[in-house]
Amino acid sequence: MKLLATLALGSIAQMRPSHAARSSGNLDLEEDHSRRLQLDGGTGGVPPDGGLRSCDEIIPTGFSGNVLPRDFVWEMLQRVLEDNDAPEEVVSMMESMPLYDVRIWKMCTSCEEANGLWDASHDVSAGLAMPYCAPGTFASNRPISGLILEPIDPETGLPPTGRVGATMYNYFTVGNQFVVPSQALDVGMPDAYFGAIAAASAGTYTIASDFLGFGEDWEGVQSFLVKDVYQASTIPLLLKLRDSIDRNYGGCRGTELDKRVAIMGYSEGGYATVAVANAIDKLRDGYRHTYMGIGGGPLKMGSEMLMAVEGIVDGTYPFAQLYARLGNAYSSTNQDLVNTDLGQDMASEEYMDPNDPAKNVFEWAISGLDYNSMFPYMPGPPASDMINPALAQLVLDEASAGGRDPCNSEFVTDEVDQLCQALLDNDLSDIVDAMNYQLTFCHSQEDDIVLFENIPDTTTRDNFILIEDLIGDVLDPSVGAGDNGDGLKPAGGHLEAINFCYIGYLFPYIDPDDSANVRGIRPLERTCGYESSTSRSSKKSKSSKKSKSSKKSKS
Numbered sequence: 179m180k181l182l183a184t185l186a187l188g189s190i191a192q193m194r195p196s197h198a199a200r201s202s203g204n205l206d207l208e209e210d211h212s213r214r215l216q217l218d219g220g221t222g223g224v225p226p227d228g229g230l231r232s233c234d235e236i237i238p239t240g241f242s243g244n245v246l247p248r249d250f251v252w253e254m255l256q257r258v259l260e261d262n263d264a265p266e267e268v269v270s271m272m273e274s275m276p277l278y279d280v281r282i283w284k285m286c287t288s289c290e291e292a293n294g295l296w297d298a299s300h301d302v303s304a305g306l307a308m309p310y311c312a313p314g315t316f317a318s319n320r321p322i323s324g325l326i327l328e329p330i331d332p333e334t335g336l337p338p339t340g341r342v343g344a345t346m347y348n349y350f351t352v353g354n355q356f357v358v359p360s361q362a363l364d365v366g367m368p369d370a371y372f373g374a375i376a377a378a379s380a381g382t383y384t385i386a387s388d389f390l391g392f393g394e395d396w397e398g399v400q401s402f403l404v405k406d407v408y409q410a411s412t413i414p415l416l417l418k419l420r421d422s423i424d425r426n427y428g429g430c431r432g433t434e435l436d437k438r439v440a441i442m443g444y445s446e447g448g449y450a451t452v453a454v455a456n457a458i459d460k461l462r463d464g465y466r467h468t469y470m471g472i473g474g475g476p477l478k479m480g481s482e483m484l485m486a487v488e489g490i491v492d493g494t495y496p497f498a499q500l501y502a503r504l505g506n507a508y509s510s511t512n513q514d515l516v517n518t519d520l521g522q523d524m525a526s527e528e529y530m531d532p533n534d535p536a537k538n539v540f541e542w543a544i545s546g547l548d549y550n551s552m553f554p555y556m557p558g559p560p561a562s563d564m565i566n567p568a569l570a571q572l573v574l575d576e577a578s579a580g581g582r583d584p585c586n587s588e589f590v591t592d593e594v595d596q597l598c599q600a601l602l603d604n605d606l607s608d609i610v611d612a613m614n615y616q617l618t619f620c621h622s623q624e625d626d627i628v629l630f631e632n633i634p635d636t637t638t639r640d641n642f643i644l645i646e647d648l649i650g651d652v653l654d655p656s657v658g659a660g661d662n663g664d665g666l667k668p669a670g671g672h673l674e675a676i677n678f679c680y681i682g683y684l685f686p687y688i689d690p691d692d693s694a695n696v697r698g699i700r701p702l703e704r705t706c707g708y709e710s711s712t713s714r715s716s717k718k719s720k721s722s723k724k725s726k727s728s729k730k731s732k733s
Contacts, residue, residue: 226356230394233286233323237362245279245330251379252276255684258372262677265666275687276379277700278329278338284360285415285422286323286394289315292414295421300463307461308413310406316390316399316514317410323394324387324415325359325371327378329701337427338381341436343468343699344419345377345384346412348443348450353503353548355396359386373442373680380687381700383419383435387411389450400543402507403476403483405604406514408450409457416458440469440699442683444620444676445628448475452606455613468699469686470613471645473620473679474672476628480585480598480605483632487573491562497627497672498561499549505529505539505564508600515600522566522597529557529564539564568593582631610634613641620645620668620679627672645682 231237236244252273259269289311293304305312312318331338349359349371362371371386378384389411391400401407420435427433439458443451451472458465476483489495505525510518517523523530525539535541536555547555557563562570572594576584584590585598610617611634619642623630636642646667668675668682686699 225396226361230356230396231284231360233284233394235284237282237284237325239282243279243281243330243335245281246375246379247279248276248332248379251280251375254369254372255376258369258677259681262681264681268666268681271688272684275376275684277381278379279332280375280378281328281330282375282378283326283328284323285326285418286321287414287418288320288322289317289410289414290319292417295417302462307463308409308457310410310457310514311414314513315410316401316404316407316512320390320398321394322387322390322411322414323358323360323392324385324412325362325374326415326419327374327384327386329378329381329383337383337423337433338701339431339433341434341438341702342423343382343436343438343440343701344416345374345382345699346416346439346441346451346454347371347374347377347384347386348408348412348441348447348454349374349386350444350446351389351392351400351402353543355392355400358388358393360388360393373683376684377440377687382440382687383423385412385415385419387415399511400506401512402503403446403449403479403604404507404512404515405449405453405456405606407512408453412450412454413457413461436702437463437465438468438699439465440471440686441467442469442471442473443475444473444679445475445672448473449477449606451475452477452609456606456609459613467615469618469683470616471618471620471679471683472633473645473668473683474622474625474628474675475606475632477606477610477632480602481583481607482629484569484573484584484601485577485582486629487562487565487570488577490565491560491570491574493559493561497549498556498558498564499552500627501561502539502542502552502556502564506543508597509539511540516603517596517600520596522594524566524569524597526564526566566594566597569597572598607634616641616643618643618645618648620675620682622668622670622672622675624670625672625675645679648685649682 238244239246241247241250252275255272255276256269259272289308292308293311296304296307300307309315310317329338329342330336347359351358359371359374374384374386387408388394390407391398423433423435441451441455441458443449451470452475455467455470458467486495487501490498490501502525505523507524508515508517509523509525509530512518529537529539531537535545537557542552542555568591572584572587572589572591575589576582576587579587579589581587585602590598619633619636621628621630621633621644634642636644636647644667649666668678
């Protein structure tokens with residue numbers, strides 16, 4: 179199945195400020211609409227026919243009650259598994275996963291609403307708990323939207339009674355601000371969101387944020403691989419969902435969104451997964467991480483991801499367009515970054531030309547160029563002409579010295595020191611190292627865009643595990659994790675490994691019992707609650723035999 183790879187190469191239709199106005203982090207929308215350009219291959223950032231879905235709108239499914247029946251979910255899962263040549267044993271285990279129908283609806287909120295919800299029920303101020311949502315930040319006074327996927331008991335037509343966990347599914351953006359979860363069914367790619375749908379059918383409230391600059395915030399400035407953006411795009415949705423459930427289904431015999439949470443994503447979504455988990459930890463509000471799947475994540479922004487510039491210079495890096503988007507993000511478009519308005523932008527002056535849209539990475543985004551449509555405008559070879567030459571020289575100097583940590587090297591000059599600091603501020607290495615709960619990494623050793631070296635050495639920590647170890651532990655615990663002999667591990671380039679990771683993320687939902695490396699997140703009973711039919715049936719589903727996995731060295 180190629181849907182997820184198709185999304186990764188999909189269209190870009192970003193809204194960016196003009197060169198003159200970009201430092202504000204916000205657009206004068208009326209002015210920008212009047213000056214929007216149409217480069218060849220661009221979309222102009224025009225909303226889809228009929229506009230966006232309304233906030234709180236239930237997504238039509240074509241089935242009775244506007245739900246996706248659990249039988250349909252299983253058919254979808256079968257299709258995905260078969261298209262990806264999943265072993266029969268995996269298919270058989272997944273059959274017990276869909277327990278609930280799924281209702282899907284669009285939620286909208288804002289930092290301001292989230293701050294109010296938090297302050298109404300906590301002693302610690304929202305400003306301390308959620309600094310990314312403070313007044314005057316990049317995220318303030320902007321709409322936040324996403325998709326909520328709600329488990330529905332097929333017998334009662336209501337959410338499961340009891341304590342229900344949450345899944346936070348982070349999908350990568352493709353640049354087009356309308357190819358987002360809240361418009362998912364509109365673009366005809368429900369299978370591309372099979373992971374989020376399956377997680378909801380297994381019995382979790384599932385959140386898939388559109389991220390700032392996308393969906394309801396399509397007219398706003400985007401910022402790519404900046405951790406605060408993903409935190410501000412997701413935590414307000416979680417807080418509003420909790421409030422909505424309490425108001426609509428609360429009470430002793432109702433539904434409670436408890437504080438078990440699973441977080442996962444791939445590529446940009448893998449980066450977002452770590453950022454969101456970090457934001458949840460900083461809430462200090464009793465959340466328990468049941469599963470965290472980090473796939474193909476560009477975690478080392480100040481080192482491994484920056485070293486890719488060497489490959490852009492010599493023409494060996496295969497996806498230089500990614501660095502056009504980074505050029506947008508780290509070139510004074512986000513007032514929260516320390517290099518803003520200091521003359522230390524990531525994009526070169528040559529490719530921020532206000533008089534030539536064909537040589538202006540901001541105009542490429544405003545015009546809606548997708549990755550493929552960028553090719554006629556990309557410089558080169560070498561494509562590195564679009565990168566600040568002082569930054570490129572820093573990387574080359576570090577490479578010549580045999581190092582891979584340019585922003586912490588002796589070669590940093592006062593031409594790039596604050597740009598380096600912005601990258602280091604958004605490097606997630608230290609955040610990952612500080613996490614003391616289980617992290618599951620899904621990353622191909624052959625990844626050609628986000629190198630395998632972006633993840634830590636999993637042999638050094640008991641709570642770091644490769645997804646092949648987890649899968650091996652579930653399939654055949656008698657031989658130890660990763661030794662099942664089926665060769666079930668992510669392989670191939672960055673885009674080729676996507677589906678494997680999303681399928682691997684489903685294993686924590688197969689069985690509700692906590693054991694070994696798979697911790698259940700299915701609904702739990704409440705002491706005075708009604709036990710739904712699906713909760714009863716989940717107890718009868720096949721239990722996966724698991725043992726504590728033995729750590730294996732990376733090959």
